[in-house]
Amino acid sequence: MPASPSVESQRYILQLCHSYYDPFLDCARQYSVLFKDTSYKVITVFLSGKADPVLAEKVCSDEVIFLEHSSEQLSGLKLNIIREIRRISMRYDFVACIAHRAKPTYVALIATKLPVLSIRHSFGDFDRLGRRLLVKCFYSRLKLLAVSNAVRDEIRQHLPSWPPEKIETLYNRINVADVQAQQLSRSEARKALNLPEDAWVVGSVGRIHPDKDPQSLIRGFAKALPQLPKNSLLVLIGKGKLMAELTELIEELNLTDHIWLLGQINDAKKFFRAFDVFALSSDREPFGMVLLEAMAAELPIICTDCGGGAEIIEGIGKLYRFRDLEAFSHQLIELSQTTYSQEYKSNISNRLITTFSDEAVRQVFWQRQYIPS
Secondary structure: OOOOOOOOOOEEEEEEEOOOOOOHHHHHHHHHHHHOOOOEEEEEEEEEOOOOHHHHHHHOOOEEEEEEEOOHHHOOOOHHHHHHHHHHHOOOOEEEEEEEOHHHHHHHHHHOOOOEEEEEOOOOOOOOHHHHHHHHHOHHHEEEEEOOHHHHHHHHHHOOOOOHHHEEEOOOOEOHHHHHHHOOOHHHHHHHHOOOOOOEEEEEEOOOOHHHOHHHHHHHHHHHHHHOOOOEEEEEEOOOOOHHHHHHHHHHOOOOOOEEEEEOOOOHHHHHHHOOEEEEOOOOEOOOHHHHHHHHOOOOEEEEOOEOHHHHOOOOOEEEOOOOHHHHHHHHHHHHOOOOOHHHHHHHHHHHHHHOEHHHHHHHHHHOOOOOO
């Protein structure tokens, strides 16, 4: 681990983020805290988004800079942004840059001469030839860190000539104690969400978007419902372009009493203990931060077996093939008839702490020497 801070050894890490909309505010925090109690200070720059001192505090960086550009200004060559980052890079003794996603990586490579850790949060990042050519041009000072093995493996397929050590996985993570402290008790969470105290509740949290396939969640629940407890509910938290379609589907299935769309709720992780089961039906989920929050609440989890979600709940949750409604409904029925022991909850907690906590990933980060100590 790096030595304690001193005036003589003070060095800086530049962190570039496209914006701070969910989940990227916490992604910035995750990388800032890697450098806690080291000889480094972290300067985080958000390319877009209005300045907000409350949000800046949550990043846990030594300084946060908001450039406040619009989405339109982030398209094209981004020459003004490149000039701004170049000026910022000259103000500090930066030794490396952490850039989240494609556009900040492009800016970091053009505006600075720093080694760049490019954090890749999505599938399809290198479908475009231009992006593959860009990283090839800057190969010598670039390392790609994927949020899951699934994302990592896709990148390796797109860049077959790159050695494995240039494209690795560094999992997303949470401050376990902090998240658990924020989570309300079962009774408090149900009261806040107006859920019946005696209901058996299947919960899901995320964008109401085709990638999440909430239609299958609803149809699978409907298939299982005759064999579920009489007072069963499916509760979806989130918003998106499928809200009207889902409302129509629920009405068509005559399940308005059993399926509730609660819309967007701020800090939804606070309410996870209101659920008896957490379900995720996504197609090719790159990672799935909500799964970590469900683990923090010690919930049984059902998840599709595609993407990074399967890696997270390996050995502790139930997996089913994407859109396999028969398998999903069968697993719901099985979970409704199972009492989970303290040993089961301890296994969930142990996996969360040893693999997906700030402390666990921080240890991996420094062992791999991504930044010179």
